[in-house]
Amino acid sequence: MDDTLHPRFSGNPPVVVKGLVNRFGDFTVHQDLSLEVREGEILGVVGGSGTGKSVLMRSIIGLQTPNDGHISVFGRTITGIDPDQDLGVRCRWGVMFQGGALFSTLTVGENVEVPLRQFYPDISPELRKEIARYKVLLSGLPEDAIAKFPSELSGGMKKRAGLARALALDPELLFLDEPTAGLDPIGAAAFDRLTRELKETLGLTVFLITHDLDTLYEICDRVAVIADKQVVAVGTIPELIETGHPWIEAYFNGPRGRAAQSSHQRAHQRQDGSE
Numbered sequence: 449m450d451d452t453l454h455p456r457f458s459g460n461p462p463v464v465v466k467g468l469v470n471r472f473g474d475f476t477v478h479q480d481l482s483l484e485v486r487e488g489e490i491l492g493v494v495g496g497s498g499t500g501k502s503v504l505m506r507s508i509i510g511l512q513t514p515n516d517g518h519i520s521v522f523g524r525t526i527t528g529i530d531p532d533q534d535l536g537v538r539c540r541w542g543v544m545f546q547g548g549a550l551f552s553t554l555t556v557g558e559n560v561e562v563p564l565r566q567f568y569p570d571i572s573p574e575l576r577k578e579i580a581r582y583k584v585l586l587s588g589l590p591e592d593a594i595a596k597f598p599s600e601l602s603g604g605m606k607k608r609a610g611l612a613r614a615l616a617l618d619p620e621l622l623f624l625d626e627p628t629a630g631l632d633p634i635g636a637a638a639f640d641r642l643t644r645e646l647k648e649t650l651g652l653t654v655f656l657i658t659h660d661l662d663t664l665y666e667i668c669d670r671v672a673v674i675a676d677k678q679v680v681a682v683g684t685i686p687e688l689i690e691t692g693h694p695w696i697e698a699y700f701n702g703p704r705g706r707a708a709q710s711s712h713q714r715a716h717q718r719q720d721g722s723e
């Protein structure tokens with residue numbers, strides 16, 4: 449094993465998707481889609497609206513039963529398994545859904561306690577509270593947010609609360625569905641930095657669905673592009689652009705793509721200059 453690997457890593461890809469098919473009625477979302485997520489990477493997942501990014505995530509975490517194909521997570525087959533069946537791997541991932549998906553009648557702290565109650569029912573209430581408190585602070589929320597209800601939080605705070613809940617079980621694999629959507633640019637950049645820091649300090653692998661070009665440039669190690677019902681390319685942004693795929697070309701070389709790239713280059717030049 450490579451001794452530069454984080455102690456958590458086994459050397460195997462945590463997620464392997466092969467030949468995935470998802471249909472809703474006559475509408476085919478995925479046809480023979482394959483993808484591997486590498487240990488310790490932040491994999492950005494992009495594609496036009498409705499290309500099936502969220503359906504892919506739901507398939508990987510067992511919330512969507514595919515019509516065909518094979519998915520394994522940490523070496524365990526997910527496809528064809530009852531969503532309630534204990535696979536011993538569900539506690540190894542955390543999910544932040546679009547919009548946070550917090551329980552509105554529970555405080556932030558209680559929301560974070562939900563997965564702890566579910567997976568570790570024997571933990572004492574005091575310890576459960578303390579773990580939840582730690583995750584809320586780790587997600588960059590102030591102490592007083594713990595006792596607040598979701599309706600009392602800003603959009604950015606809700607996202608951080610959703611992140612705290614996703615981190616509740618010390619996951620190895622984190623799924624983030626459009627984490628910076630709806631945030632102002634400063635809030636989005638702060639969320640990106642937090643994601644990168646958590647990935648590095650906690651040894652996470654991150655599957656990150658996004659439309660945010662700045663996020664792709666700033667924190668993603670590789671990017672997977674969904675188009676034509678498949679992953680048409682996966683690699684670093686320069687590798688993707690090399691493919692010449694028309695959607696990739698339009699996405700990264702369009703006005704917003706070029707602006708994100710120049711801002712990324714300027715930030716790195718400033719960093720190099722100050723070192």
Ligand SMILES: Nc1ncnc2c1ncn2[C@@H]1O[C@H](COP(=O)(O)OP(=O)(O)OP(=O)(O)O)[C@@H](O)[C@H]1O
Binds near residue numbers: 477495497
């Ligand atoms: N439960 C469902 N029943 C019927 N159709 C569905 C269902 N879930 C998703 N779809 C359809 O599957 C397609 C892919 O949806 P999905 O939410 O994965 O897209 P997406 O790439 O995440 O889009 P966006 O970037 O807009 O969030 C869409 O056309 C959507 O309407």
